Amino acid sequence: MYFPEYRARRLRRNENIRRMVRETHLRVDDLIYPMFSAFGKGIKKEIPSMPGIYQQSIENIVAEAREVYELGIPAVILFGIPECKDAMGQDAYSETGIIQETIRAIKAEVPELTVITDVCMCEYTDHGHCGVIKDGDVDNDETLKLLAAEALSHARAGADIVAPSDMMDGRVAAIREILDANGFKNLPVMSYAVKYASAYYGPFRDAAESTPQFGDRRSYQMDPANRVEALREAELDVQECADFLMVKPALAYLDILRDLKERFNLPLVAYNVSGEYSMIKAAAAKGWIDGERVMMETLLGMKRAGADLIITYHAKEAARVLKK
Template identity: 55%
Template sequence: MYKRHRRLRENAAIRSLVRETILNPNDFILPIFVVEGENIKKEISSLKGQYHWSVDRLGELVEEVKKAKVKGIMVFGLPDHKDEVGTSAFEEMGIVQRAVKKIKELDSDMFVVTDVCMCQYTSHGHCGVVENGKVHNDHSLEYIAKVALSHAKAGADMVAPSDMMDGRVSVIRQILDKNGFEHISIMSYSAKYSSAMYGPFRAAADSSPQFGDRKTYQMDPANYKEALREVEADIEEGADIVMVKPAIFYLDIIRAVKDRFNMPVAAYNVSGEYAMLKAAVECGLLDEKNATLEMLTSIKRAGADIIITYCAIDACKWLSEM
């Protein structure tokens, strides 16, 4: 006698009834890129199907997000001014701050997350303050905290520090609480690897480092245990959600974090992962719908509660048709 596993694969009905991992619109956050200027909706050459948006045209995007039932958006800004300490990142009328205010005016219920970092805003392209040719951890924290506070004042529901400076969750929690923003949550890029998968994003956000690389603060792709130490530290400092980035290349890390910690886990399906899939689709090698949904299912199956993905709108549309 042998076991007949195929009985539970006989037709679509039974397959859906016993399916273990189910995607739904509640899983997704859509990253968006906001730029200075007016009347801009320009496709990003490195991220096919994604756009640079000016603040005055965000209404179109908000309507599209609402229609697809995507639960949240993550705002990245491209300023028109850069300097050594990323001043435009924490200006009251900076690009992200104005975008958040506009989105909340259009739809107060839209869940808005902001990326807290300095790389798009510094003339050198690094995620912190550079002193004597190196990114200085503790001096960077002062500026990173200012950025987070400015986003909270603009109306963000959640701030997401991505700089990978030691201690940044703690200083952000302290400055938010001190200024009456105890209710603002922190989603920390806890295990952010120094990955080759960020190229399309850096082109889209104009955030490539002007010298050196980010290996002194982003994690070595070979390390597993270190990720758990990073996550544990962020939880102790007050993170409400921890993130693993990238997603597809680090499914084992997502699973380890989910199994080890009783915390909501986010995973960032990054630009390189998205661009590879799009390129394969354009070459006729993959079916876009099936490949995308399989990719996203693998991230959720690994343990992610939240998936930050450029595929969010398409995925929600496809899921609604199933």
């Protein structure tokens, strides 16, 4: 039987050779862990649709932040669940808001852990939308003022990076302007540059208690059918001086990750969202898949598509696997 001169299996024949020629690598340094900080004391409430992920009061957030740091994970991203919500989401930009207090507590106890903050209004408004409502829709330009105030309050509390996730037009520029004007020229902005109106967010909305009370978010988040629009959105954020670009969700949008990687030279972040996490957990609990292997293959696929960093609820598990 005739064989071609080159046999691809030669480079797959044992683990050492496979390691030597491996093209894509997932590292603990690539991981960012999301955390949900809740107002109150003694709170550690598991999210039913996200096994192993909790709403936690600040003292428990700090304890988990220490665990994250000891695993070698470089950063967390914080989401807040305030005591009270109102139409203007005032807790989002209050100097004593839930996230501002959480930042201070983490930086006091685990100062070397990088703290990223989600900058948005949906967790803080009683209507669940990402900004100021006028005539039944989010008013873009009025919302920019609140987002800028929120980002500045996070910076003053000690955040290392702010991450606007609202998808308002011009929000990166508004945040950059207010940070620069107040002595935070060196604080990076991690933009949710390409954020789709996705069904994969369902478990997150349970976790953050941010389900819209009317309508949906399709007037400001992107249509899942669109690809070229993603390049336009990312280009605008580059022009407005974003320091990182993010694609959310990741798993169904690997083509978008690759597009942005080939077009722009900023660090690229993939958000491995709640629905992606929950599907793996549910299938593993049923015994239908090897949860650990599917988790690692999924994260590696995001890296292969072009992600430099991955926000993932799997971060602690993945870090333990990588340390084996």
